[in-house]
Amino acid sequence: MxxxxxxxxxxxxxxxxxxxxxxxxxxxxxxxxxxxxxxxxxxxxxxxxxxxxxxxxxxxxxxxxxxxxxxxxxxxxxxxxxxxxxxxxxxxxxxxxxxxxxxxxxxxxxxxxxxxxxxxxxxxxxxxxxxxxxxxxxxxxxxxxxxxxxxxxxxxxxxxxxxxxxxxxxxxxxxxxxxxxxxxxxxxTPPKVAKGEKVSIGQVLGLDALKLLKDPNFAIFFVASILICIPLAFYYQNANSFLTDIKVDNPTGKMTIGQASEVAFLLCLPIFFKRAGFKWTILVGMLAWAVRYALFAYGNAGDLSFMLIIGIALHGVCYDFFFVSGQIYTDSKAGVQYKSAAQGMITLATYGVGMLIGFYVAGKISDNYNGPAGHDWRMIWLIPASIAAAVFLLFFLSFREKKGATE
The missing domain is CATH 1.20.1250.20 (MFS general substrate transporter like domains)
Structure with a gap:
């Protein structure tokens, strides 16, 4: 270039x-x-x-x-x-x-x-x-x-x-x-598909990659990817409102710490991935969601504000260790024939289905714990922390990483 x-x-x-x-x-x-x-x-x-x-x-x-x-x-x-x-x-x-x-x-x-x-x-x-x-x-x-x-x-x-x-x-x-x-x-950047070439709806949506679900490990990862997006939605929907409600100064500016950590942990990911393997990389990402929300539940804008900052900074681990390593795993399992289709399928499952469920649940929970005194933020954060911990346990017990899979 x-x-x-x-x-x-x-x-x-x-x-x-x-x-x-x-x-x-x-x-x-x-x-x-x-x-x-x-x-x-x-x-x-x-x-x-x-x-x-x-x-x-x-x-x-x-x-x-x-x-x-x-x-x-x-x-x-x-x-x-x-x-x-x-x-x-x-x-x-x-x-x-x-x-x-x-x-x-x-x-x-x-x-x-x-x-x-x-x-x-x-x-x-x-x-x-x-x-x-x-x-x-x-x-x-x-x-x-x-x-x-x-x-x-x-x-x-x-x-x-x-x-x-x-x-x-x-x-x-x-x-x-x-x-x-x-x-x-x-x-x-001209069209990728040659003139006259037909593209099916299944190819567009990545449905050809559904064959990968025959692999029990990939099926477990696929389900876990949808489920972990439920607690993820709580962060997008509630984090800024939460920081604003408890009187944190410059909440939007402080939330950019999450993006800075995303860059930093992205650089660490290859090292961790190579040494710990895919399963433990994913598990660390899941655990980070649970820890982050627990920190939000018990932190405050005063003497415990450091807990909120750590929770925001964990965004790099939450996102990179689960979603980026998940994209790498999907790519390795798909092979040449289904690379694009598999990535499309995972994106549709996470940002589409998983987040759709997550935003619905987050909205209902927020209403349920909102009274005359305002939001009960501790409970609003402990619920997604529990969901993330449950997904962590499910993946830990059911996923079997094969020897040599990391390589």
Missing amino acids: TIGIKSKLSFMMFLEFFIWGAWFVTLGTFLDKTLHATGAQSGEVFSTQSWGAIIAPFIIGLIADKYFNAEKILGVLHLLGAGLMYLMFSAADVSVFYPYVLGYMVLYMPTLALVNSVSFNQMTDPEKEFSAIRVWGTIGWIVAGLAISYLFHWDSPKGIAEGMLRYTFLMGGIASAVLGLFSFTLPA
Whole structure:
């Protein structure tokens, strides 16, 4: 790659995740404090991410891979998304807000695959080159969080009281419009499927990889992947609201510690994976979810605030040790024939089915433990901690790692 192309791809990745981080982290707090949504309503709003993940393969497989250049579709989706983001900024009620965010997530989720396609198309050695591009996405997410807390102070008690969190959608919308226009300057990424070649719905959704479920170990991993997404949903839906409720200063800025740890632990993952093997790497990731929520349950904004910081910092272990190592395991089990299909199937199962269930459960639990005195955050966090611990125990007892599997 030339420096010019590398710079363009890095800027693309920065904006892609800046847009998501600009509004998604504070969404729970916005729904609770500004739109006065119930826990169930918040769960429905957050589940739009899952519906987007379920619908995304159709857009990528049936449109991007077959008919149009990826960078052009990326541009159109982000320009449409900018318009929907403005409507989200203007919405005064959760019932008005919901269809806009649903439409937005259906448009946004496919762009996560499109930016990867545009990047990979320019690389001769993706294993060495991609990480240097992808890291700019994490930086974009971090910059968005820092801007909300330390530059604009939208998540301060005064900012929340004045409804300033609404401006996160305006910031995301402007960035989306910029990326939409910028996308048309990106290197050409033509359709992958040859003209006239037929693509089945099963291929699009990765259903060909269902054959992998005949392997008992892979079936156990597949079920565990869905189940662990239930406690994961609690973090996305409740973490910012929780930190805001207990009066933690600059909560959105502090949550960027999670993204920084994600980068750090990603570097540690190959070493741990090689020494401990796949089973124990996955187990550490599961255990980290349980420990994180226990720290949230018993920490506070005062003398025990360090417990909250550690819980946030565990995001790198939670995500990398389970999801990234799971992607590696899936790739190794799939073989050449089903590589793409298997990854698609796991994505559909986790971000689609698993998170959909998780957001529903998180919304119901939040409502059940919300009274006149406010949320009972200890119970709200102990429940997903228990679910994560149960999934840990299930996987520990049932998964049998074969000798030589790590290699």
